[in-house]
Amino acid sequence: MSTRRNNKTSILKRILIYGSIFLFLIFCFVPILWLVEGSFKTHAQDITIPPLWIFPPTLENYEAILSVCAPYFLNSAVISIVSTLLSLLLSIPAAYALSRLSLKGKDTIKMTILSIRMGPAFASIVPFYLLMKNFGPFRLLDTQISLILIYTVFNLTFLIWLLEGFMNEIPLQLEEGAMLDGCSRLGALTRITLPLITPGLVVAATLCFIFSWNEYFFALALTREAAVTVPLGIAMRVSFMNIPWEEMCAYSTLAILPTLLVCILFRKYLVRGLTFGAVKG
Amino acid sequence: MFVKKDFLYILPAIAFLLVFAVYPTVFGINISLRRWILYYPQQGTPFVGLQNYIDIFLSSSFQLALQTTLKYVIISVGLTFVIGFAEAYLIDKVSFRGKEVVTTLLILPLTIVPVVVGFMWRFMYKEGFGLITAWFLPSLGIRVPTILGDPVLAFWGVLVADVWAQSPLVFLILTAGFTSLPKAPYEAAMLDGASSWQTLRSITLPLLQPVILIAVLLRTIDAFKVFDIIWIMTSGGPGTATTTLNVLGYETAFESYNMGKASALGIIVLYISLALTMVFVRVIGRKKK
Numbered sequence: 001m002s003t004r005r006n007n008k009t010s011i012l013k014r015i016l017i018y019g020s021i022f023l024f025l026i027f028c029f030v031p032i033l034w035l036v037e038g039s040f041k042t043h044a045q046d047i048t049i050p051p052l053w054i055f056p057p058t059l060e061n062y063e064a065i066l067s068v069c070a071p072y073f074l075n076s077a078v079i080s081i082v083s084t085l086l087s088l089l090l091s092i093p094a095a096y097a098l099s100r101l102s103l104k105g106k107d108t109i110k111m112t113i114l115s116i117r118m119g120p121a122f123a124s125i126v127p128f129y130l131l132m133k134n135f136g137p138f139r140l141l142d143t144q145i146s147l148i149l150i151y152t153v154f155n156l157t158f159l160i161w162l163l164e165g166f167m168n169e170i171p172l173q174l175e176e177g178a179m180l181d182g183c184s185r186l187g188a189l190t191r192i193t194l195p196l197i198t199p200g201l202v203v204a205a206t207l208c209f210i211f212s213w214n215e216y217f218f219a220l221a222l223t224r225e226a227a228v229t230v231p232l233g234i235a236m237r238v239s240f241m242n243i244p245w246e247e248m249c250a251y252s253t254l255a256i257l258p259t260l261l262v263c264i265l266f267r268k269y270l271v272r273g274l275t276f277g278a279v280k281g
Numbered sequence: 282m283f284v285k286k287d288f289l290y291i292l293p294a295i296a297f298l299l300v301f302a303v304y305p306t307v308f309g310i311n312i313s314l315r316r317w318i319l320y321y322p323q324q325g326t327p328f329v330g331l332q333n334y335i336d337i338f339l340s341s342s343f344q345l346a347l348q349t350t351l352k353y354v355i356i357s358v359g360l361t362f363v364i365g366f367a368e369a370y371l372i373d374k375v376s377f378r379g380k381e382v383v384t385t386l387l388i389l390p391l392t393i394v395p396v397v398v399g400f401m402w403r404f405m406y407k408e409g410f411g412l413i414t415a416w417f418l419p420s421l422g423i424r425v426p427t428i429l430g431d432p433v434l435a436f437w438g439v440l441v442a443d444v445w446a447q448s449p450l451v452f453l454i455l456t457a458g459f460t461s462l463p464k465a466p467y468e469a470a471m472l473d474g475a476s477s478w479q480t481l482r483s484i485t486l487p488l489l490q491p492v493i494l495i496a497v498l499l500r501t502i503d504a505f506k507v508f509d510i511i512w513i514m515t516s517g518g519p520g521t522a523t524t525t526l527n528v529l530g531y532e533t534a535f536e537s538y539n540m541g542k543a544s545a546l547g548i549i550v551l552y553i554s555l556a557l558t559m560v561f562v563r564v565i566g567r568k569k570k
Contacts, residue, residue, distance in 0.1 A: 014375075021371050021383065024364070028387050031445065034412055035401045047410035094294035101287035109291070111562060116302045118558040120506050122530045123547035126540050127305035127312060153302045156294060185286075214394045216509040217527075221535055231396035235513055238400050245404060252397040263392035267385055271457045274450060278495050278565045279457050 032256075038249035046246045061250035069251055072233035075144060079229060080212035083148045084205050087155035094156075095163035096189050100172070110161070114276070117157035121217045124150075129221055142224045150218050155208040158276070162207075165277035166200035167193060203269040210259050230255045306551075313544035320538045333545035343546070345521055346529040353440065353525055354504040360444045361500055365451025366493075370481075372452075373459040384456065391449035399513030402442035403429065429515055432522040439514050439523050443507060450503075451496045458492035459485075491564070498561045505554060526550050 038046050040057035098106055128150055132140040140146040174196075175188040183191065194201070216231040223232060234255060237248060263270065272280050313333055317326040337343045368387055372380070390398070405412040406428040414428060425431070428438040462485070470480045486493075508527040511517065517524035517532065524532075526546065534543035 017371050017374055020367070021375070024368050024371075025383060025386055027445070028390050028449070030412075031401055031405060032389060032393070034405065035397070038404070049410055049415045051412060051416055090294045090297055093290040097287055097290035101290065103287060103291065109295075113298070114562065115555055115558050116298065118502055118561070119554050120527065120547070120550045122506075122508070122527050122534075123551035123554075124302070124305050124309065125530075126534050126544045126547060127309035128301075129534070130312070130540065131305055131308065149301055153298065156297065157302075160294065210392070214396075216396050216512075217531075220512075221531075231394055231509070234394075234396050234400055238403065238513055245407075248400060249404075252394075252400055256393050256397055259392040259394065260389065263388060264385055267388060270388070271453045275454060275495055275499060276565075279454050279492055280461075 035249050036253050038246060039253045041246055041249075043244075043246050046249070061246045062254075065247045065251045065254070069230075069233050072228050072230050073254070075227055076213055076230040079144050079147045079151065079227075080209050082144075083151040083155055083212045084208040086148065086152045087159050087208055088201070088205060090152070091156050091159035091163060092194070093189070095160045095167055096193070098160065099164045099167035100175075110164075113157045113160055117154055117161070124153075125218065125221050128218075132222060141222060142226050144227045146222045147212075147215075147219060147227060147229065150222070151208075151212040151215060155211060158211070159204050159208065161276050162204050162273060163197070163200065165272075166197040166204075170196050199269065203266055203273050206262050206266055207270075207273045210262060213258060309544045309547060312540055313542075313548050315541045317541040317544075318537075318539050326541075329541070333542045334549070337542065337545055337549065342521070342524075342529060343526075346524050346526050349436075349521075349523065350505065350525040350527075353436075353507065354501060356440060357443050357447065357504045357507075358497060358500045360440070361448040361451050362497060364444065364448040365453075365496070366455055368448070368452040369455035369459055370485075372456060388449045388453055390446050391453070393446060395446065395509035396513055398442055398446045399510040402438070402445070402510075403514050406438055430519055432519050435515050435519055435522050439511055442514065443504075443510055446510070447500065447503065451500060454492060454496040454499075455489065458489045462488055491567070494564045495561070498557065498564060502554060502557050502561065505550070505557070 034051070037053070037055075039061055040059070041052070041055060042058055042060070045052050045055055097103055098110060103109070129141070132146040132149075140149075170193050175192050178188045178192050179185070214231065215229075216235065219227075219229045219232045220235065223229070228236070234248065234251060237243065237251070312326075314328060314330060315326045316324070316329045316332070318324065372384060372387075393401070406414055408414055408427050408430075414425060418425060425434065428434045466484045466488070467480065470484055475483075506527065507525065508531065511523050511525060511528055512531070515523045517528040527550070530543055530546045530550065533539050533546060
């Protein structure tokens with residue numbers, strides 16, 4: 001903000017400002033660098049003190065970890081993608097109804113929906129665990145389905161809040177015009193409103209994917225072997241007595257790659273999503 | 282004329298939530314009023330009224346976990362706020378090429394899988410070869426034998442990891458706030474010769490107040506839910522040094538298999554979160570007006 005900056009700001013002050021920013025950068029970035037570098041080191045290099053910052057990289061750790069942990073990545077991908085799609089399918093019409101249509105008790109519905117999302121996972125874990133243990137004739141513990149269902153609960157509530165905000169910004173007249181021309185309600189939603197909020201949809205879907213990809217608590221309680229996800233796979237290995245640090249670094253690097261990319265691509269929209277639409281970036 | 286058909290739009294979502302969110306919550310209240318231990322199926326699940334709740338409130342493990350949680354929430358929210366605010370304030374003050382890159386780098390920790398955050402810091406705290414214990418602290422002349430194995434230091438070790446991962450959220454929200462500030466008051470303040478401290482106190486902070494409230498509330502709600510990092514780094518130990526309410530709840534449910542007591546604990550924590558969420562909604566509502 002050059003207009004707000006005092007031109008007479010002393011050199012000392014500027015050094016102080018840039019110096020502090022630099023320190024914050026180091027604080028934020030060095031741990032990540034350390035992790036990623038660790039994944040390209042051998043075990044001996046990993047435990048060398050003082051730390052090696054420059055070294056000939058090796059891909060051995062990636063080969064080792066992928067031969068064991070590939071199913072976890074597959075599980076996480078399936079669970080995250082299906083849950084995101086299911087949440088979108090359910091939340092788009094719901095958000096549309098809250099934004100546009102005449103419903104009684106709108107505020108109560110919205111409030112209930114938000115409190116489901118904000119509530120601690122651990123308040124619902126016990127009943128959900130018992131529910132999945134005997135879901136009618138089905139035993140859903142340790143299946144991808146149980147995690148898809150519970151992640152959809154959280155993603156769905158989040159999406160309804162976020163998408164309603166995006167829809168509120170599209171002028172009603174656009175839809176009314178289309179409907180006068182013989183378009184149905186559903187047609188107005190799919191042909192007019194949805195294309196206009198595409199950026200919102202992309203960001204919302206991305207945040208749902210991140211939530212499902214990162215989630216650990218439910219995965220820990222609901223799965224054992226067959227449906228183990230990426231975070232749980234890490235945790236299982238970290239609890240070993242002799243942690244294979246270099247392999248774990250490779251595993252962790254692969255685990256953070258999708259969310260890291262997304263963050264860099266959509267940084268501008270993140271703030272709106274993370275504050276449930278309360279703050280616009 | 283649309284009323285009945287309109288309801289169809291929201292019906293699938295409501296039906297889904299009724300089955301998978303509302304029903305489990307009601308079921309959870311039911312469980313919390315029973316003696317329900319999965320290890321002893323032969324004992325059945327007799328109704329015991331509020332016994333689980335009474336047991337919890339009287340138990341020293343609950344009181345200790347509540348204290349740890351409160352301490353954790355207050356310090357974590359406080360530190361993340363101070364760091365996030367400082368970052369946003371400084372970044373707003375400067376303009377240089379590559380500022381976008383710096384901003385993105387400062388946000389990165391927020392997107393790291395929480396479990397990985399826990400692993401990463403455990404690696405850095407590792408005795409003998411961890412970046413912090415074996416290199417950074419000794420080069421400052423500080424020698425500690427162990428961080429996560431020490432009852433006092435473990436709490437702070439976990440907290441630092443949490444602050445590292447969460448302060449970008451405050452930074453992100455406040456940066457959006459700083460960007461939307463009007464310019465006129467600052468020009469006036471400059472003409473009046475106000476110092477930057479005076480400008481910060483009497484212009485910036487009041488103008489940012491709604492955004493600050495949102496950031497603090499979201500952080501508080503999040504901090505109450507913290508589990509992943511603690512579980513990976515210390516599993517609540519050593520002893521009970523890092524046992525928060527969530528850790529205690531997990532242990533009650535999936536180590537002691539005492540479903541009744543765990544549900545009661547869940548309901549108690551749910552009420553705390555609900556109260557915080559109501560405040561959050563009030564704040565958003567006020568901001569829109």
